[in-house]
Amino acid sequence: MQLPAVQTKFLDLPNSFSLRNGATLDKVRVAYEQYGTLTPNKDNAILLFHALSGSQHAYGYNPEVPGIDSLWKPENHEGWWNSIIGPGKPLDTNCFCIICANYLGGCYGTTGPATPCPADGQPYGSRFPHVEAADQARLQALLLDSLGIERVHLMGPSVGGLIALSFACQFPERVRSFISIGSGYRASIEHRLSLFEQILAIELDPDFQGGDYYRGPAPKKGLAFARIIGHKSFVYQEGLEQRARKEVGGNYGLLTWMTPTRSTQSYMLHQGTKFAERFDANAYIRIADMWAEFDIRDHTPDGTFQTALEGFRRAGIPALIFSIDTDCCFRPAEQQDFAAQLEAAHIPTEFHTIASTKGHDSFLLEPELYAEPIRRILAARKPKGTA
Numbered sequence: 001m002q003l004p005a006v007q008t009k010f011l012d013l014p015n016s017f018s019l020r021n022g023a024t025l026d027k028v029r030v031a032y033e034q035y036g037t038l039t040p041n042k043d044n045a046i047l048l049f050h051a052l053s054g055s056q057h058a059y060g061y062n063p064e065v066p067g068i069d070s071l072w073k074p075e076n077h078e079g080w081w082n083s084i085i086g087p088g089k090p091l092d093t094n095c096f097c098i099i100c101a102n103y104l105g106g107c108y109g110t111t112g113p114a115t116p117c118p119a120d121g122q123p124y125g126s127r128f129p130h131v132e133a134a135d136q137a138r139l140q141a142l143l144l145d146s147l148g149i150e151r152v153h154l155m156g157p158s159v160g161g162l163i164a165l166s167f168a169c170q171f172p173e174r175v176r177s178f179i180s181i182g183s184g185y186r187a188s189i190e191h192r193l194s195l196f197e198q199i200l201a202i203e204l205d206p207d208f209q210g211g212d213y214y215r216g217p218a219p220k221k222g223l224a225f226a227r228i229i230g231h232k233s234f235v236y237q238e239g240l241e242q243r244a245r246k247e248v249g250g251n252y253g254l255l256t257w258m259t260p261t262r263s264t265q266s267y268m269l270h271q272g273t274k275f276a277e278r279f280d281a282n283a284y285i286r287i288a289d290m291w292a293e294f295d296i297r298d299h300t301p302d303g304t305f306q307t308a309l310e311g312f313r314r315a316g317i318p319a320l321i322f323s324i325d326t327d328c329c330f331r332p333a334e335q336q337d338f339a340a341q342l343e344a345a346h347i348p349t350e351f352h353t354i355a356s357t358k359g360h361d362s363f364l365l366e367p368e369l370y371a372e373p374i375r376r377i378l379a380a381r382k383p384k385g386t387a
Contacts, residue, residue: 003078006060008033008109011146017139023129027118030143031109032101035059035085036093046091047140047152048100049160050080052287053279055108058100059085065109073278083367090367090374104139105131105286113282114214126211131286133294137167141174150174153378157181157363158329159291169299172311176381179374181322181363184330184338186295191329194233195292198226199285211282221254223281224272231271236326236359309345318348320377322370325353329360350377
């Protein structure tokens with residue numbers, strides 16, 4: 001079936017945007033897309049948060065986003081979750097209006113390090129501040145305000161689940177339900193170290209220039225290496241040989257002495273170099289750092305889970321949590337702990353462990369494993385009068 005054509009929309013904030021760390025950004029722009037139609041009461045919205053390297057383009061076909069032509073490659077043109085969103089699908093555009101926005105600090109239309117700074121017209125580069133998940137959630141709340149939307153279903157896979165959780169804890173009165181897929185409430189020490197290695201790979205590329213590289217070559221080797229490090233945790237490693245193509249390719253411009261001898265080596269080189277053509281290194285380290293530093297308990301003065309979730313509990317928000325048994329980003333034990341913490345806070349929680357050979361990327365590749373529980377929680381909280 002032919003995918004519907006969609007376009008990215010933009011919100012330009014009328015006022016400056018202040019971050020938790022005290023930094024302030026002027027003339028912030030938010031890139032977002034919208035699928036389905038809002039009801040007259042605007043009570044059928046789903047706010048969807050994307051993963052680390054995702055974008056606002058979750059559904060349909062979008063061949064162009066103004067201002068980012070060099071990064072918007074053919075692989076970006078089709079929505080990253082076409083398998084879940086659409087008429088009759090779990091995120092049913094006949095019933096719901098789905099909204100997905102690019103993150104602050106990103107590279108697909110929302111203000112980020114490559115954006116010209118209003119003060120001098122030069123890219124922010126190294127001057128772009130650290131951004132927390134709480135900042136991302138507040139910015140998306142402003143997007144909802146601009147659309148006249150009071151309450152939403154929240155849904156986030158991977159790092160998107162962290163931002164969704166932050167949103168629910170900051171604005172519980174605006175949340176109908178909370179769906180987290182392959183995510184959690186903090187980054188484990190194992191994954192924090194992996195994210196640090198990815199940032200280090202970019203920093204060590206001579207072309208990085210401390211983040212001020214926009215007048216010269218981009219640090220594509222460092223970004224490719226970072227993606228290779230990260231990709232190990234996105235796939236089920238024991239099934240990697242089956243996933244990799246059988247042929248052994250060249251060095252992809254990354255190796256000088258070594259020649260790849262295994263298909264898995266060529267697969268990783270291909271994934272890294274392909275990614276470096278469609279993403280910005282500064283954006284990658286901002287979002288990776290945000291992920292590494294996230295712990296929902298930091299939202300509170302006493303540093304406890306119970307306090308962080310108090311508004312969540314009072315609002316009676318139901319939670320649907322998906323764990324993936326081969327996930328190396330958010331391991332099953334972490335997910336079980338997350339669900340247990342929600343239940344201990346007296347939050348109605350439904351927990352599913354997905355059996356998969358796809359690893360963390362299962363949510364992108366196996367929609368049928370998630371469909372029924374998603375349909376059920378959305379139907380249970382559907383406003384009266386919707387289809």
